[in-house]
Amino acid sequence: xxxxxxxxxxxxxxxxxxxxxxxxxxxxxxxxxxxxxxxxxxxxxxxxxxxxxxxxxxxxxxxxxxxxxxxxxxxxxxxxxxxxxxxxxxxxxxxxxxxxxxxxxxxxxxxxxxxxxxxxxxxxxxxxxxxxxxxxxxxxxxxxxxxxxxxxxxxxxxxxxxxxxxxxxxxxxxxxxxxxxxxxxxxxxxxxxxxxxxxxxxxxxxxxxxxxxxxxxxxxxxxxxxxxxxxxxxxxxxxxxxxxxxxxxxxxxxxxxxxxxxxxxxxxxxxxxxxxxxxxxxxxxxxxxxxxxxxxxxxxxxxxxxxxxxxxxxxxxxxxxxxxxxxxxxxxxxxx
Numbered sequence: 001x002x003x004x005x006x007x008x009x010x011x012x013x014x015x016x017x018x019x020x021x022x023x024x025x026x027x028x029x030x031x032x033x034x035x036x037x038x039x040x041x042x043x044x045x046x047x048x049x050x051x052x053x054x055x056x057x058x059x060x061x062x063x064x065x066x067x068x069x070x071x072x073x074x075x076x077x078x079x080x081x082x083x084x085x086x087x088x089x090x091x092x093x094x095x096x097x098x099x100x101x102x103x104x105x106x107x108x109x110x111x112x113x114x115x116x117x118x119x120x121x122x123x124x125x126x127x128x129x130x131x132x133x134x135x136x137x138x139x140x141x142x143x144x145x146x147x148x149x150x151x152x153x154x155x156x157x158x159x160x161x162x163x164x165x166x167x168x169x170x171x172x173x174x175x176x177x178x179x180x181x182x183x184x185x186x187x188x189x190x191x192x193x194x195x196x197x198x199x200x201x202x203x204x205x206x207x208x209x210x211x212x213x214x215x216x217x218x219x220x221x222x223x224x225x226x227x228x229x230x231x232x233x234x235x236x237x238x239x240x241x242x243x244x245x246x247x248x249x250x251x252x253x254x255x256x257x258x259x260x261x262x263x264x265x266x267x268x269x270x271x272x273x274x275x276x277x278x279x280x281x282x283x284x285x286x287x288x289x290x291x292x293x294x295x296x297x298x299x300x301x302x303x304x305x306x307x308x309x310x311x312x313x314x315x316x317x318x319x320x321x322x323x324x325x326x327x328x329x330x331x332x333x334x335x336x
Contacts, residue, residue, distance in 0.1 A: 013202070014196075014200050014202040014203040014205070015170075017054050017055070017056060017120075017200045017202060018054070018120055018168070018200065020054075020055065021052050021053060021054040021055070021120065021121075022051065022052070022053050022054075022055065022058065023050065023051055023052055024051070025039060025042030025043050025046050025051050025075075025076060026039050026042075026043070028042070028051065028053065028058070028074075028075065029042065031058060032058070032061060032063055032064065032065075032068075032071060033063050033064045034064070034066055035066075038066055038075070038077075041076070041077050041078040042075055042076040042077065043076075044076075044078055044081060045076030045077055045078055045079075045080040045081055045291075046076045048076075048080060048081060048291065049076065049080065049122060049124070049126075049129050049291060050122060051074065051075075051076055051122060052074075052119065052120070052121060052122040053074045053121050053122070053199070054120055054121060054199050054200050056199060056200055056201070056234075057070065057074070057121060057198075057199040057200075057230075060229055060230065060232065067258065069226075069227045069229060069258070069259040069260065069265075070227060070229055070230060072256075072258050072259055073123050073124060073125070073226065073227075073256070073259060074121060074122065074123065074124060075124070076124065077124075077294070079293070079294040080124065080291040080292070080294070081291070082293070083290070084290075084293035086288050087288045087289060087290045087291070087292065087293050088288065088289070088290055089130035089289070089290055090130070090131075090326075091127050091287040091288045091289045091326075092127060092287055092324045092325055092326055093106075093325070093326025093327070094106065094128075094131070095132070096326070098136065100145050100146050100149045101135055101136055101137075101138075101142060101145060101146065102114045102115075102136050102137065102138035102142065102143060102145075102146045103145075103146040103149055103150075105149070105153075105156075107329060107330060108155065108329065109155055109156060109157055109158060110156060110157070110158040110159070110160055110191075111149070111150060111153075111156050111158075111159055111160070112159075112160040112161075112162050113138055113146060113159060113160070113161055113162065113166075113177075114133070114136045114137070114138060114162060114163055114164065115138055115161045115162065115163050115164070115166035115169055115174075115177065116137075116138075116163045116164045116165060116166055116168040116169045117131075117133035117136070117137060117163055117164040118163070118164050118165065118168040119163065119164050119165045119168065119195065119196070120165060120168065120195065120196045120199050120200050120203075121195060121199045123195070124291070124292065124295070125254060125256060125286060125287075125289070125292040125295045126289065126292075127287035127289045127324075128164075128289075129289055129290075129291060129292075130289065130290060133164065138177070140173075140176060143177070143180065147180050147181070147183065147184070150181075150184045150187070151183070151184055154186050156184075156186065156187070157186055157187060157188045157189065158187070158188065158189040158190075158191060159181055159184075159187060159189075159190055159191070160191045160192075160193060161177075161190070161191070161192045161193065162193045165194050165195060165196045166192055166193070166194060167192070167194040167196040167197065167203055167208075168196060171205075171207050171208055171211055174208075174211060175211055178190075178211065178215060181217070182215065182216065182217070187217060188217065188218060189217060189218045189219075189220060190212075190215070190217040190218070190219050190220070191219075191220045191221075191222060192212075192219070192220070192221050192222065193222045193224070193252075194221065194222070194223065194224070195223070195224040197221075197223065197235065197238060197239075198223055198224065198225055198230055198235060201234050201235040201237075201238045202238075204238035204239070204241065204242060206241075209241060209242060209245045209247070212242070212245070212247055213245045213246050213247065218248070219246075219247050219248070220247070220248045220250060221242060221247050221248070221249055221250070222250045222251070222252055222281065223249065223250070223251045223252075223278060224251070224252055224253075224254075225251050225253060225269070225273065225278075226253050226254055226256060226259055226260050226269075227259055227260050227265065227269065228265065228268045228269045228272045231272050231273070231276055235276070236275075236276045239276050239277055239278060240276070240277060243277040248279075249277055249278040249279065250278065250279050250280075250281035251273050251278045251279070251280055251281055251319075252281050252282035252283075252284060252319070253266070253269065253280070253282070253283050253284065253319065254284045254285075254286060254295075255283060255284065255285055255286060255297055255302055255305070256286065256295045256297075257294065257295050257296060257297050258294075258295070259295070261297050261301065261305065262305070263305050263308035263309060263312065266283070266305060266309055267308075267309060267312050267313055270309070270313055270317040270318070270319070271313075271317065273317075274317055279316070280317055280318065280319035281319055281320070282319055282320055282322050282331070283302075283306065283319040283320065283321045283322070284322060284323070284324070285297075285299070285302055285321070285322070285323040285334060287324055299334045302321060302334060303321070303334060303335065306318075306321040320333075321333055321334065
């Protein structure tokens with residue numbers, strides 16, 4: 001396990017890391033010494049869904065390797081521009097449940113708030129890469145309808161903060177939002193889905209930890225980590241501080257061709273997550289969003305990989321294999 005450490009971290013402004021993230025495909029290719037053909041392909045796909053990746057994440061990639069599993073998740077390629085049957089702009093049918101600006105109420109007992117449309121990293125398989133964020137921004141001026149919706153529905157006991165990435169918002173913004181949420185008496189849990197601490201560990205500050213723990217709500221942070229190379233000591237120290245403060249840490253992984261479609265990789269990821277105090281939670285099949293078909297693996301392979309994990313790992317380290325969809329009231333196994 002990662003040992004406990006005092007919060008004597010070197011100060012580095014996470015917002016500076018956001019501002020200096022690489023947004024030019026040519027710069028990313030230059031930093032990683034990729035051949036010229038990758039530059040042209042990345043430039044074309046970048047026009048449809050812009051590149052964004054922080055330097056701290058680039059530093060974990062292998063120089064000169066176009067097949068690096070971390071690079072593959074963020075590098076635009078020309079395959080994204082090819083249409084594929086069944087791949088749509090709204091792959092899990094969220095827009096039908098987006099009846100209040102900034103709020104999606106798809107599943108019983110929990111509602112999702114679109115806290116911030118911005119992400120620290122643009123994952124090429126993102127199921128919300130075409131989401132209509134305009135008109136769904138939960139600013140202090142516009143969030144009253146969402147809060148009123150929660151107040152009016154006593155069945156909602158959990159709020160999920162999502163986006164974009166909710167931790168792209170400042171602590172001051174989040175504090176005001178939490179104050180509004182605490183007005184909803186039936187809320188019991190606050191779940192935050194974020195990839196930002198993975199790519200910019202400095203986002204986990206003592207101030208954020210205090211904000212997440214000084215509340216009556218049980219706080220759960222769901223990270224998004226797809227490959228063991230995404231985890232390092234710098235991130236581990238921050239996760240240890242969150243865990244020691246009482247935040248439950250879970251992880252969800254997306255099965256991606258060319259990134260993690262092997263039992264060895266997935267088993268190593270589960271073991272390493274546990275070393276860092278994070279419990280494997282979901283192993284997602286790819287949501288069929290337009291532009292992501294090249295990441296898809298067959299259901300049969302996914303099921304076989306999951307069975308191998310069950311054979312190799314204790315049950316608590318085996319994430320649930322699930323698929324999301326527009327036609328189910330819950331996430332479900334590809335077996336049904």
